[in-house]
Amino acid sequence: xxYLIINGSAHNGNTYKLQELxxxxxxxxxxxxxxxxxxxxDCSLPFCLGCSLCFRKGHSYCPHxxxxxxxxxxxxxxxxxxxxxxxxxxxxxxxxxxxxDHFCFIQHRPRYFTKLALILTTTGAVGxxxxxxxxxxxxxxxxxxxxxxxPVAAVSWNDYKPTNQxxxxxxxxxxxxxxxxxxxxxxxPTLGTLIPFNLFRGMSYAYKPGTEYAYQDGVFWEExxxxxxAYAPQIPLPIHKQLxxxxxxxxxxxxSKSMIVTYKK
Numbered sequence: 001x002x003y004l005i006i007n008g009s010a011h012n013g014n015t016y017k018l019q020e021l022x023x024x025x026x027x028x029x030x031x032x033x034x035x036x037x038x039x040x041x042d043c044s045l046p047f048c049l050g051c052s053l054c055f056r057k058g059h060s061y062c063p064h065x066x067x068x069x070x071x072x073x074x075x076x077x078x079x080x081x082x083x084x085x086x087x088x089x090x091x092x093x094x095x096x097x098x099x100x101d102h103f104c105f106i107q108h109r110p111r112y113f114t115k116l117a118l119i120l121t122t123t124g125a126v127g128x129x130x131x132x133x134x135x136x137x138x139x140x141x142x143x144x145x146x147x148x149x150x151p152v153a154a155v156s157w158n159d160y161k162p163t164n165q166x167x168x169x170x171x172x173x174x175x176x177x178x179x180x181x182x183x184x185x186x187x188x189p190t191l192g193t194l195i196p197f198n199l200f201r202g203m204s205y206a207y208k209p210g211t212e213y214a215y216q217d218g219v220f221w222e223e224x225x226x227x228x229x230a231y232a233p234q235i236p237l238p239i240h241k242q243l244x245x246x247x248x249x250x251x252x253x254x255x256s257k258s259m260i261v262t263y264k265k
Contacts, residue, residue, distance in 0.1 A: 001030055001181055004078035005037040006071065008085030008096030014122040014160035018152055018170065019084040021162055022120055025174035030182075038074060040095040043067050047098055054105040056215040068102050075112060080181045081144075082118045083135055087151070090127025092135060100138050108200050109220040110143035113232035114186060118177045120150040122160065128152060140193050145186050145235065148177045188236045194245040201227060202252025203259070 003026065009015045027033045045067045053061040062068055075081055085096040092100065106112075117139050119132045128151030136147035150173045154160040162170070189197070200217070204227065207218035221227040230245030231237045237245070 001032065001079040001178075002034045002036070002077065003080050003082055004074045005035060005082045005084055006074075006096075006099070007037055007039045007041075008083070008093055008099070009039075010041050010086075010093065010095060013086070013158045014154040014156060015084055015086045015120070017160050017162065018120055018122050018150070018154075018166070019082070021167065021170050022082065022118065022150065022174050025171050026178055029175060029178040036074060036078070038071055040099060043071075045095075045098055045102070048101040048104075054102075055108065055217070058216045059105055062102070064102065071099070075115065078115070080116050080118065080177060081139075082120065083139070084120050085131075085135075087121045087123035087128045087131040090123075090130050092131055096135070100135070103138070103142060105216075106143075107138075107141040107196070108217050110141065110197060110200075110232075112139075112143040113145060113235055115144050116177065116180055117144050117147045118150065118173065119147055120152070122152045122154040124157065125153055125155060141196060143232070145189075146180060148173050148180075186235050188238060188241060189231055191241070191244060194231060194241060195248050198230060198245045198248035199252035199255070202249040202254070203256040205253050206256035 003023075005019065005023075007016075007019070023035060046064055049063065051063065053063070059065060059068065059072075083096070086093055091097070117136070119135050119139070121128045121132050123131070129149070132149040132151040136149060139147050150170060152166055152169070201221055204217045204221040207213060207215045208222065209218060211218065226232065230242045230249065
């Protein structure tokens with residue numbers, strides 16, 4: 001299987017050691033494992049400008065698209081994605097947060113419904129779990145079906161040596177991640193995932209071509225056919241979740257009439 005590592009570390013320190021341990025575990029489980037690594041520190045990705053071009057015209061108009069597009073393509077072409085980053089001040093470091101900011105449009109136009117993620121992070125003492133959960137929430141809003149978390153308190157300043165407990169934890173999470181990928185069984189989305197999906201689906205009606213503030217959201221939901229579904233067609237969705245999703249779709253459609261997001265043309 002193909003694994004894409006998105007490395008949000010500024011140097012090869014504690015998190016890199018954990019990342020390499022996870023790679024080793026996956027390679028032992030998957031004899032055909034292929035790893036591609038994107039190191040954000042080498043991408044020279046400028047900060048998001050907040051220009052809204054990705055929302056209005058499409059992400060290809062982003063002034064940083066030549067950097068962003070290969071990452072988007074890499075995710076599409078992979079079987080599993082590994083997000084690797086240190087936790088600073090109980091949150092993502094700037095390198096990873098900057099990527100999340102550039103991916104904000106994907107929350108409005110989700111697409112990675114068949115993708116699974118392994119999110120690993122280290123911190124000196126506390127906050128790794130919070131940071132991992134934040135990125136997992138972002139990934140789920142992009143469509144990721146499942147996220148496996150590996151937050152570790154290294155209690156070290158660049159001299160981290162994985163303990164037996166951390167090795168066992170890494171083995172356990174890597175095995176769960178691999179087995180989920182190999183089994184190709186996709187889970188039904190949670191209610192918490194269905195709410196934003198269907199709110200954006202409903203609100204897209206206000207941005208269809210021909211409306212005053214037409215932009216890419218209105219085009220995306222129509223062209224993909226997702227405008228007619230409570231969730232992506234390749235993901236199992238029981239009837240009660242379909243009803244739940246459609247309820248929030250109607251709410252989003254109603255809200256769109258009074259909450260149109262304007263922009264300066």
